Amino acid sequence: MKSLMQIRKMFPKPGFIILIFVACLVQTETSAQVTIAPSKINLEPDSPQKPDKGILKKIVKPIKFRANRDATETERIYKFLNDRLNKQLNIDTATVNQIMVEFKALVAQDASTKESIKSIIKTHDLDKIANQSVLNDLVKQMGASFDSLRTQMSAVIQEESNNNSQEKRDLISKNSDILKDVREVQYSTASNLAGTNSYVKKDTIYFFKRSLNQKIKVIAWQSPEMNDEFKNYNYNYLSSINLYGYDLSTKGENRKANDILKFQEKGGIIELAQSKGCDVHLTVYNQNGADIKKFLGDNLAQKELLIKLDTLISKSKLKGINIYFNDVSEPDVFVQFIKALRENLRMMSSAIELNITIPAITNNDVSLKSISGYNFHELNSLVDYYFVMTDKITDSESGIAQSSSPLLNSDKYGKSSIESAIGFYANGKIPVSKLIMTVSYTGTLWQVDNFEGNPPNSTIEQELTYDDIIKDYLNKTVNKSSVFQGFDPDQMASYINIMGPNPADKEQIWYEDFRSLYQKYDWALGNGLGGVCIKGIGEDDGYSELWDAIGATLIRIDTIHVDKKHVVVKPALTLSHYVNLFIEDFQWAMESKLNYKDPKTENSICECGYSPSYLKTYRNSPTLWTDYQEYDMDNVNTLDNSLLCYYLWVRWEIYSIFSKWCCIICFILLLLTWGFSSHLARYKLSNDTTLNIMLVSRGVFIFTLFFAFGFYLIFAPQTTILEGANHGAKYFLIIGIIFLTGVIGAWIVAHKLYKNRYARKNMP
Structure with a gap:
């Protein structure tokens, strides 16, 4: 928070106003015979103090690197002020020097703006005393330096704001895995709403519930x-x-x-x-x-x-x-x-x-x-x-703005x-x-004199709800005020500094x-x-x-075993059973949305979404390949229970994993046969029959590769490229296209290779 405390120095001090006011008086009352000894002014930039940390340090650092340029700029502004104020406004040299000293302090402290200068001119009627073009030139010259400092200040504030937001995002990201698991489990133990899961150990199914509890x-x-x-x-x-x-x-x-x-x-x-x-x-x-x-x-x-x-x-x-x-x-x-x-x-x-x-x-x-x-x-x-x-x-x-x-x-x-x-x-x-x-x-809004937490004039103005703080302060600019959010690591509380267009308007929210x-x-x-x-x-x-x-x-995930264990007798499954099951699963994949009947109410249905944990939980279930529901193409299909839905997702994912490995193996075999046949043909190490067999093998590998890749895109739950696995599409047409693509591709490759092999070559 200390870094932000320097922001209070952006506003003009009363001393500057007083000096301008004195200057105006001197212009009308000082006699030409009266001599005031001029003050000496050091045009070299002062060595800035080195605070331990914060915004001011970041501001001073780039200024220090440009010390020579700033000294020249300061001297130029001084000469300009001396010329305009002394010659055209007839203010004596000593007063000009006093104004310049105050100006240097203001520049060093980032404490003024063009608007502040205009306000001073209007307040003390300088626009009536002096020529308007002179004053406009003065505002322009001084404002250029102030604008530079304001730009610098804005950049640092933006950097601090970004860092503050990044720290918050990093903390949320750090806990994202915990929150993801908590949200997936969703229900507390006391609610009795958690679903029942199962796992298999040897020939026994064990049922359990995962639920939330407070630490x-x-x-x-x-x-x-x-x-x-x-x-x-x-x-x-x-x-x-x-x-x-x-x-x-x-x-x-x-x-x-x-x-x-x-x-x-x-x-x-x-x-x-x-x-x-x-x-x-x-x-x-x-x-x-x-x-x-x-x-x-x-x-x-x-x-x-x-x-x-x-x-x-x-x-x-x-x-x-x-x-x-x-x-x-x-x-x-x-x-x-x-x-x-x-x-x-x-x-x-x-x-x-x-x-x-x-x-x-x-x-x-x-x-x-x-x-x-x-x-x-x-x-x-x-x-x-x-x-x-x-x-x-x-x-x-206490007079100190702070967290409640x-x-x-x-x-x-x-x-x-x-x-x-x-x-x-x-x-x-x-x-x-x-x-x-x-x-x-509930947060507290403080009316403050500064953002350093110094007494004695900080008072609580009102209490604010979290909703009000977000809507009225963090999501928009407050009445043309500057809003900056920070975090105090000692109080472990967040705060918002609000700086109004009027230098006296400063508020601070702790929440x-x-x-x-x-x-x-x-x-x-x-x-x-x-x-x-x-x-x-x-x-x-x-x-x-x-x-x-x-x-x-404060929340943990507990696994509670249900006192139900059933000895499983594994049925003998035939090849035809697996083929029929695959066909049913393929047809269920044509559904645009997978639902199952709510066990609590007869007329309600529940959406069955995908979760990566399904494969781990149900992969070894002895009923995975036996429990299924026939698909009826003429009716709206709803699964009878959630377990059938989970089984579908697991089988789809197993199909996609098998297809992916088929793709990888076929691609490797394709490369190996191509490389090996090229080697044999180049050095004439084999007869035509072997080369023809390898040529046909490459065609088979290309065909299988396309076919397996198509199945992977359809069944993989993580992809929607072909709108597969519970995303709804006419998969028979898609599979047909993939099948024909594989056949045509294999034929083209085989034909080309065969043609190249037996093409007439020019003999020397």
């Missing part, structure tokens, strides 16, 4: 403000949905009962999540310390809550309760409440989880005081997991980080396997993207955390990259 807990925090975004969630990646929830009153009742009713609607999130095998939890929350204290001191209120929860758990089949009290002041009373709740949940089902949400520790005494009400020694045996609120760690009043959820500690941003918060609790308070890290898809979430999930996994909790899920509706971050880090 650690992956919990989605669902707010009632969300609309229908939940319909697009990938529930196969999620352990549970945490509903927010039950707004606890001092009497134990829910102050927002409509929120629960919305979740319970027909086709709502509870029904959909459970149909996908995803558990549903409910958060009971209150953020008012006085209300919490009153509730914990009222046994009747607690009993009322337990009764309400019993009803909700039974009706909605909830698998977990999360307690989120923002201010707990009496540890013993809170422990007694948790004990009562734990016992009540166990009576309903031992599988129901009890979780507690706790604050993240930051660099202030308030956060330390906020956890004084938790007796972790007592709570650990009662609580399954602790949700640590690491999604909003940073202090918005930085991962690592840093000298610049302090110790308020996920690393620090988790480390605090894991240090003898809570087992690290019970800690859940919280992240958020999570694929890279930042990938790094944070990987950190949670590597440090043995119990899981991650995601707030604002659904704010990325329409985009997949944040789901991909989950899939690439």
